[in-house]
Amino acid sequence: VIQNLTYNNLGDPLVANQRVMTSSMQNNLQGLANFYSDVAQSTLPAVTFVVPPDLESGHPGQSAPAFYEGWLSTIINSVQANPSLWQDTAIVVTSDEGGGYYDSGLIQPLDFFGDGTRISMIVVSPYAKQGYIDHQYADHSSILKFIEKNWSLPTISSTGTNNPTPSRDNLPNPIQANGSYLPSNGPAIGDLSGLFNFSNTSSSSS
Secondary structure, eight states: OHHHHHOOTTTOGGGGOHHHHTSGGGGGOOOHHHHHHHHHHTOOOSSOOOOOOGGGSOOTTTOOHHHHHHHHHHHHHHHHTSHHHHTTOOEEEEOSOOOGGGOOSOOOOOBTTBOOSOOOEEEESTTBOTTOOOOSOOOTHHHHHHHHHHTTOOOSSOOSTTOSSOOGGGSOOOOBOTTOSSBTTOSOOOOSGGGBOTTOOOOOBO
16 A cells, blocks of 8 residues: 555556556666665666655655655665675666756757757766766667667668658757857767766766
């Protein structure tokens, strides 16, 4: 009952995906207890998305930023406590919105849905460039582009006449010009590779 009361179904995009919820893929949706168990036993899947419970989501109305920060600290500390797991891990922290109604930064018109106002993204990893701020244009789809690049996977959808609205991971990586964070070859979004130095593991966060 407690789990049902605190489950953040609005923050979990997979439960809104018909293909996931009408197939065996929904069996991959697990509770936080399973996540912590997999972390302790080094049995996490190669890619894991973790959604905070409502009461710890930091969302106005049912939570507070301090609750979210505490939950996030627990997640990160649990992974770092397992050295064999941590040495090959990148934790990408972001949110669905950032209260950016007054954001004066320019955004790209990517498709019917946006892009939207800017939000923060933090990478915690032995491979992250420490104290580094990446000015390359990115959005949530950049996480998919990073996964596809790292594991040599195809894009979510294909391009061509049969698909007039291909998924954003088909967009090219940005070319930055004149010091602007807006790509000169837009619409374009990055694959987050600039956040990492895979030849050096001395850094801890970015």
